[in-house]
Amino acid sequence: MMSSLFINGTWKAGGGKAFQSIDPATGDVVWEGPEALASDVNDAFSAARAAFPKWARTPLDERISILRRYVQELDKLADVLPQTISREVGKVLWETMGELNAMKGKVELSITAYDERTGTQSSDTDFGRSELVHRPHGIMAVMGPFNFPGHLPNGHIIPALLAGNTIVFKPSELAPATGELLVKTLEKAGIPSGVVSLVQGGRDTGAALLDGDLNGILFTGSASTGTFIHKKFGGRPDVMVALEMGGNNPLISWDFGDVDAAADIAAQSAFLTTGQRCTCARRLIVPTGSLGDKLVDAVISRADRLRIGAWDEDDVFMGPLVSAHAANGAEAFQNKLEQCGGKVLKTLQNPEQGGAFVSAGVIDMTGVENVPDEELFGPFLQVYRVPDFETAIATANDTQFGLSAGLITENMTLWDEAHLSLRAGILNLNRPTAGASSALPFGGPGLSGNHRPSAYYAADYCAWPQASQIAPEPKRMSAKGFPR
Template identity: 60%
Template sequence: MSKGVYINGKWSAGDGDWFEKTCPATGETSWEGQAASASQVNAAVEAAQAAGVAWRHTPQHDRTRILEAYAEAVGERAEQISEAISRDMGKARWESMGEAGAMRGKIAVSIQAQVERAGGRQDETAFGSAHLTHRAHGVMAVFGPFNFPGHLPNGHIVPALLAGNTVVFKPSELAPAVAKIMVECFEAAGLPAGVLNVIHGGRHTGAALLDAEINGLLFTGSANTGTAFHRHFAGRPEVILALEMGGNNPLIVWDPADIEAAGDIAAQSAFLTTGQRCSCARRVYVPQGKFGDSVIEAIVERARSLKIGAWDEDDVFMGPLVSEQAAQAAVDFQTMLSKAGGKPLRRLKRMDRGGGFVTAGVIDMTDAGNVPDEELFGPLMQVFRVKDFDAAILKANDTRFGLSGGLVSDDDALWLRAHNEMRAGILNRNRPTAGAAGNMPFGGPGLSGNFRPGAYYAADYCAWPQASQVADTAERMSAQGFGKKA
């Protein structure tokens, strides 16, 4: 049995509800234990508050040194990290190894971002000097998602710690196992007790953390959950919120020279991580006619030929969805689209091997009505035929979200239009929509977030700026500045 609470440097059993996670590929139990109770959540926050005094006063170079040591520890445990991720949520091993590598790479990026975006400067003035510094918020609650259970919370935790904050981390109950390894890496790096605390659990544990005396909430997850969190903190501007909430992302494919390359990019955009990336393409727009038909045929062929299997099988492109419930939800979503007028070209089906396994699906929504503007976390691509590029841009922007988007085209003029007109925080050309760089911001407008992008820009929401005018001694103000008329 795993222990569900890590407070002030010590693991202990949770006092809350029992829960377990089973691997969606094998059915084996990957984590089991009791969730943290409300009183344990409060104890974790209190431990973070107490540790914060010394941590905020720790010199920046010492905090940086500890995070660099953490990066080395993560690198040494990459195999262990990747296996924990794959056993929990079913991700193919090559992908989970990539996630472990991204976790390590994030530290150097975060250090550079902290210097560039949240550093300090001093300017000489007539009276002395003017200073810009940055201050920590305090206790940051980090809610981790299941699809990248190491990399995405790591992308909040690392910049938060660099800035002098302390952290209470609630991993996703759908992928909890990697958190223990992350703690071991922080311990090996010499992170002081109480600076990072972990509370396992689901909805009740998360609700208790929201009600605790936190100074910030850093969240990656669904729009429904993120907007509920936003409402929870309405009227409390003193609590910093950074919400990354996914997208109903469009990809336009328009007269590129290589149809096969376009098919590859579209399939990568839709089916990477079994469609469980918030930046995956959900909607693809092609021109009416022979070219568009050829692109759709190429996409369907790739969906048909993908190798699907368990995380420890060789040459697997796509693993299962995170749970049987997620697999059924994907089938139900496809049924709903069919009732709206969609025509399945390649059905997403649950596979005979059970668990979270599904096939990749493609559905033609050109003649459908009332297509819902919703994000399905699964490998189902909606394709639309449109009459011209104006219609493609209009349809691409017809969404409440705005995380990612893309254009596959050799035409520079079309790219200029797309770049100027498409509403997406991550906009790629001739690359999958799911491709994002850690040294760039990650986020977007609309229901995709609250304009606090992560990745390189995480430094912005992990500290607040303080401006100071400094004179070495107190001197009387000039007559013009005090006590007399000018």
């Protein structure tokens, strides 16, 4: 039986049933192994709990050295890791090569962020000195998503390890091979036994993880799962909960001169990574009239001409969705919006029924009431035509989410207003909504998270502050009414 788990420095088989990850482009099996039982997960937490005191006391320079060796080991996977991600989740190779680079870059960014946002500070006082240090929480459970199965869990794991926490990591059940590679790379870098454990599996393994002996849960994924986690740990202030849960992201195009440039930005915002980025634009808001019409037509023209194919084909912009199930869900969502009153301008369709490939779709939802405020993870764009910029802002903010938004304009007065009014943690001007920097915070209000932004701000949720007043020796104290 394949060794699918890594617990206390040892690879072992899980005690549960076997499951697989499937290449959505071909249907080939990429990875197969047994999932972790609750007892396996408990063993992982026990190992993490036992390893924590020593790891937390390991000098920061030593932890940094291990993580820098991790980058060196990632360099050796320049072909293997991107291809593994592409095969598991369908992303085209030029994107997964970028994902590897983001994983490597996360280490130095995290070192800088730890120093700037946490770390140690001290100052002299009239009684001695004051000191601020930061301490690790303990055992962090990390749950990874499928869309960036290397970069996003890596973005939790690296700052958590840097701060001195130990990790129990469950990758997405759709990307177990990528999760396994990540952990094997940390192992080769010299991470001590028990500091990082890997448990594989689906819903039952995830439930066991949330029931484990944890001090924090670091999650990236759907709003429904994130909301469940938030409720589960309600009344548990002892557990750090950091959630990133996606968005129903708006892109406003207003007072723009170059229709082609605006259409390029809008199409990339909506269709990059086959729409499987949580920052992808889901709603395009344009002025009523000829300018808005020209932009919508130009976006549809680009959607018609997008090159779609498998990860190893040349000049491919868009791969398949992660699974045939996801493709069926995308078509069902399109049908639901059409039944609500939407007018399909370009049909999202599955050319091979039962497969994971879909074409990009566009639907006009102008004037439709009670549109579902949901995030569809797919290449599907809703169009809203509005009479004025004030209505455009109101339409953009008409969502429970708040992750990403954008404005395409040549009018900086409109940008000033949008900057003040749009409720989004990531707000871009004349850039795709799907563009985000790891050197900045990543997250947003509403159902997009719980005010624990990641990326550069991950340092904030990986350590807690300890403030001290320090005198060199005890001295008699005096205060009004205090006995002498």
